[in-house]
C-alpha cells in the first residue's frame with residue numbers, strides 16, 4: 001500500500017495502489033477554478049514550481065477552498081513498461097459533486113469517462129480505466145467539485161482484482177445495512193404492536209442511520225443516485241443533518257426529556273428544529289451554508305448528548321448510560337477518521353471502516369437502552385397495577401364498610417322512628433282518651449253519672465235557640481230532695497250519696513224518652529230539659545217522677561230509706577232567656593217546698 005494523505009479543509013485524499021509495478025509518484029493540487037484543462041496543463045508545465053501555485057499533497061492543507069469551486073489535482077503515476085494490461089483507478093469516496101479526469105501526453109489532454117455500470121455492475125466507487133501510457137509515466141489531472149466534506153481514497157487495481165474487492169465490499173456493506181433495515185422493521189412492528197411511540201422514534205433514528213451508512217459507504221451512489229450531481233451535492237448533507245435531528249429527538253423521547261421541565265428540554269427541542277431546518281436548507285441552492293451550521297451545531301451537540309445521557313442516568317434512568325456509551329462509541333469511531341483526515345496522523349483504510357463499527361455499536365447500545373426502558377416501564381406498570389389493585393381493594397372494603405354503617409344507621413333510625421311513632425301514636429291515643437275523659441268529666445257529674453251544671457248551661461242555650469227557631473215549647477223540671485240534711489245527719493254522708501244516686505237513676509228511667517238532658521244542678525238538686533211537650537203531659541210526667549221516687553225508696557246497707565222530692569215545673573215562652581227560665585222554675589220548686597214538700601208545683 002502507498003498511502004498518500006492529502007488534507008485540506010474540507011477535503012482529504014488517500015491513494016493506494018495494489019500493484020508493485022504502478023506507483024503514484026506525485027500528487028499536486030492547485031486552486032484554479034476558472035481554468036480549463038489546457039490552461040491548467042500549460043500553467044503546470046511552463047511555470048516554475050514556486051510561481052505555479054501547485055502544492056505537494058503534504059502542504060495542500062494550506063489551500064482555502066471555497067465550497068462549490070473546483071480544485072485541480074495532478075497525479076503522476078509510474079507505469080512499469082512490461083505491464084501491458086489496463087488498470088482500473090477507483091475513487092472510493094462518495095462525497096463529491098463532480099469529478100472530471102483528464103489524461104495528458106505532451107500538450108494533448110483527453111477526458112477519461114467513468115466506466116459505465118453496465119460493464120462493472122454496481123460499484124462502491126467511481127471507476128476509470130487507465131491504459132498503458134506511451135512512456136513510463138502516466139499523467140492525470142483531476143478537476144473535483146464538492147459541496148461538503150470530502151475524502152478520496154483512491155486505488156489502482158486490475159479489473160478482476162477490483163471486481164473481487166468490490167463484490168466483497170458490497171456483500172459486507174449489504175449485510176450491514178440489511179441488519180439495520182431488519183432492526184428498523186422489527187422496531188416498527190414492535191411499536192405498532194405495543195402502541196409505543198418511542199419504538200417509532202427509534203425506527204426513525206435507525207432509518208436515518210441507514211441513510212447515513214448508505215451514503216458514506218457509497219451504496220446510495222451505487223444503487224440509487226449514481227453520478228447525479230444534484231444528489232451528490234445535497235443528499236449527503238441532508239442525511240447528516242436529518243440523522244442528527246432524529247438522534248437528538250430519539251434521546252428526547254426515550255429519556256422523556258420533555259417532562260424534565262428544565263433547560264435540557266428547551267435546548268434539545270431547539271436543536272431538533274435547528275437540524276431539521278439545516279436539513280431542509282441542504283436541499284436549497286446553498287448547501288454550504290447549512291454545512292457550516294452543521295459543523296458548529298454538531299460540535300455543541302455531540303458532547304451535549306453524552307452529558308444528557310449521563311444526566312438521565314444520574315436521575316435514576318439506566319437507559320441514559322447506554323445512550324451515552326453508544327453515542328460516545330459512534331463519535332470516537334468517527335473521530336478516528338476525522339483526525340486522520342485533518343492530518344493529525346497518517347490515515348488508514350480501516351479508520352473509515354471503524355465508523356461503520358461505531359454506527360453498529362451505537363445502534364445496538366441504543367436498542368439496549370430501548371430494552372432497558374421497556375423492562376423498567378413494564379415493572380413500573382406492574383407496580384402501578386399492583387398498587388391500583390390494592391387501592392381498589394381498599395376502596396371496595398371502605399365502600400363495604402360505609403354501606404354497612406349506613407345500613408345499620410338506617411336500620412337503627414328506622415327502628416327508632418318506628419318506636420317513636422308507636423310511642424307518639426300511643427301518646428296521642430292516650431291524650432285522646434284523656435281528652436274524652438276530660439271532656440266527659442267536664443260535662444258529667446261523677447257521683448250520679450248525670451250531666452253537670454256546666455253541661456246543662458251549654459245545652460240550655462242550644463235548646464232555647466232550637467225552641468225559638470222551631471216554635472216549640474221548652475219545659476224545665478227542677479227537683480230537690482226533701483230534708484236531705486236530716487238524712488245525711490241521721491244516716492251519714494254515704495247514705496246521702498246512695499240516695500242521690502237512686503234519685504238520679506229514677507230521673508233517667510222516667511224521663512228517658514222525653515228529656516233532652518238530665519243534670520245534677522246542685523248538691524241535691526236535679527234539672528231536666530224537656531222540649532216540645534204539652535203542658536198537661538209535662539205535669540203528668542212530673543207527677544209520675546215524684547211518685548216513682550217516693551215509691552222506690554233508697555237501699556242503703558240493710559235499710560230502705562224513704563226519700564221524697566219536691567219538683568218545680570216551668571214551660572218557657574219562646575222569648576224567655578236562660579236566667580229567667582231558671583229563676584221561674586226555681587220559684588216553682590220553692591213553691592213546692594213551701595206548700596209542704598213532696599209535691600209538684602207549676603210556674
Ligand SMILES: Nc1nc2c(ncn2[C@@H]2O[C@H](COP(=O)(O)OP(=O)(O)OP(=O)(O)O)[C@@H](O)[C@H]2O)c(=O)[nH]1
Pocket residue numbers: 480481482483484485486488492493494495496497500522523524593597
Ligand atoms: N250526702 C250528701 N249530702 C249532700 C251533698 N250535697 C249537699 N248535701 C247536703 O244536702 C243538704 C241540704 O240541706 P238544705 O239545703 O239545708 O235543705 P234540706 O235539709 O234538704 O231541707 P229542705 O230542702 O228545705 O227540705 C246539706 O246538709 C248538704 O250537706 C252530697 O253530694 N252528698
